[in-house]
Amino acid sequence: xDEQPRLMHSHGVGMAGHPGLAQHMQDGTGGTDGEGRKxxxxxxxxxxxxxxxxxxxxAQARKHALNCHRMKPALFNVLCxxxxxxxxxxxxxxxxxxxxxxxxxLDNMLLAEGVSGPEKGGGSAAAAAAAAAAxGAGSDNSAEHSDYRAKLSxxxxxxxxxxxxxxxxxxxxxxxxxxLLREQSRTRPISPKEIERMVSIIHRKFxxxxxxxxxxxCEAVMILRSRFLDARRKRxxxxxxxxxxxxxxxxxxxxxxxxxxxxxxxxxxxxxxxxSQVHVLLSNKTSSNPVVSNWFGNxxxxxxxxxxxxxxxxxxxAARTAVNAAxxxxxxxxxxxxxxxxxxxxxxxxxxxxxxxxxxSVQSLNGDSYQGAQVGANIQSQVDTLRHVISxxxxxxxxxxxxxxxxxxxxxANGGWQDAPTPSSVTSPxxxxxxxxxxxxx
DNA sequence: CGGGATGATTAGTT
DNA sequence: AACTAATCATCCCG
Numbered sequence: 379x380d381e382q383p384r385l386m387h388s389h390g391v392g393m394a395g396h397p398g399l400a401q402h403m404q405d406g407t408g409g410t411d412g413e414g415r416k417x418x419x420x421x422x423x424x425x426x427x428x429x430x431x432x433x434x435x436x437a438q439a440r441k442h443a444l445n446c447h448r449m450k451p452a453l454f455n456v457l458c459x460x461x462x463x464x465x466x467x468x469x470x471x472x473x474x475x476x477x478x479x480x481x482x483x484l485d486n487m488l489l490a491e492g493v494s495g496p497e498k499g500g501g502s503a504a505a506a507a508a509a510a511a512a513x514g515a516g517s518d519n520s521a522e523h524s525d526y527r528a529k530l531s532x533x534x535x536x537x538x539x540x541x542x543x544x545x546x547x548x549x550x551x552x553x554x555x556x557x558l559l560r561e562q563s564r565t566r567p568i569s570p571k572e573i574e575r576m577v578s579i580i581h582r583k584f585x586x587x588x589x590x591x592x593x594x595x596c597e598a599v600m601i602l603r604s605r606f607l608d609a610r611r612k613r614x615x616x617x618x619x620x621x622x623x624x625x626x627x628x629x630x631x632x633x634x635x636x637x638x639x640x641x642x643x644x645x646x647x648x649x650x651x652x653x654s655q656v657h658v659l660l661s662n663k664t665s666s667n668p669v670v671s672n673w674f675g676n677x678x679x680x681x682x683x684x685x686x687x688x689x690x691x692x693x694x695x696a697a698r699t700a701v702n703a704a705x706x707x708x709x710x711x712x713x714x715x716x717x718x719x720x721x722x723x724x725x726x727x728x729x730x731x732x733x734x735x736x737x738x739s740v741q742s743l744n745g746d747s748y749q750g751a752q753v754g755a756n757i758q759s760q761v762d763t764l765r766h767v768i769s770x771x772x773x774x775x776x777x778x779x780x781x782x783x784x785x786x787x788x789x790x791a792n793g794g795w796q797d798a799p800t801p802s803s804v805t806s807p808x809x810x811x812x813x814x815x816x817x818x819x820x
Numbered sequence: 821c822g823g824g825a826t827g828a829t830t831a832g833t834t
Numbered sequence: 835a836a837c838t839a840a841t842c843a844t845c846c847c848g
Contacts, residue, residue, distance in 0.1 A: 612827095612844070675837070676826070
């Protein structure tokens, strides 16, 4: 303690013209002493040089001896002088590096993914809440979701633990090095700048290790994420019941198969269809159930594309809803259809994109405003077929087994399915697709 | 395995 | 923003 570390700044700079060592060397009495001093200095240097070869205790002892050596201040001054010169060259190498762009990228990503952010980021919590709210019955989805979150938080935990470990190690090491340097500054000149430099070197080293950690964390998150996103693409067919419910709605609203938000929600609930959690996670909209919307979108387009293929199905569901509604009450059968009065498919008036004139009205069962079955096609290539079908009055030909016939009402030539009162009532296709009366065969 | 069925995604439209 | 049309990716049945 008696000896403060001799940092250079405390020594001043003005010794260039007056080297302390020279002074010491010259303040002897006789010329012959010169030899002895030289010897002395050589001794000291020798001791210094070999100090690292010794055991700790020995070294410690020798250090103390050196510290007390009468030549020490002189030697120290010399070292200071040399240092002063070399420092200049060191300074040049010292550049303030800008923050590593890649590190910044990693940081940003970790933050965005909620790994490095505040504990249990509000964002993910909100997403979870949204998922829970949107998917009331969806145990499947929320399970998947929580799985994702569990894995993410696992990653986050590992990341934080490791990060903390690194930080601690870094601090420990830094303190250690600084102590060492301070200790050493007794025997050799060390500028604060040098210590600073050393510290920054240490920090750089550690931060490069940290970067590796961040990188692998990012990778892990990416992998998790991609696996999660892939999962969303994995298609699971709805169960039969769900499909039936959806189909029922579709065919009973064939005139306007665009369920409202509430209707979609309702259907989703009935079918136990939940929003894919991804939708909730990636888009924070609380709106309609995209799964149901997807279904209706697909259904509409596919129905429209190939009505014939769906005739059977349509009739089936129409019949079902008819029974349910118990309305029917088929009153008059219009004269003009060759077929029996009742043969009406579900009414669909959804207007085919191109040409409204393809359908023909054949019969309308309801006195009030309702149209009977309709057949329509928008595809030019189907026209012939349709004509054929129609001419057969519900008989079928090639692709179109249907027994449906169009009535013009509710159909607008221009676009979109017109809305029409629920068709419900109309049908009674008696028997499935069969319902073909009249001259079917020919 | 091939191919149709089907849910999801995407580009473009209104 | 919701829809259509096309397409992708997977399921599923023969």
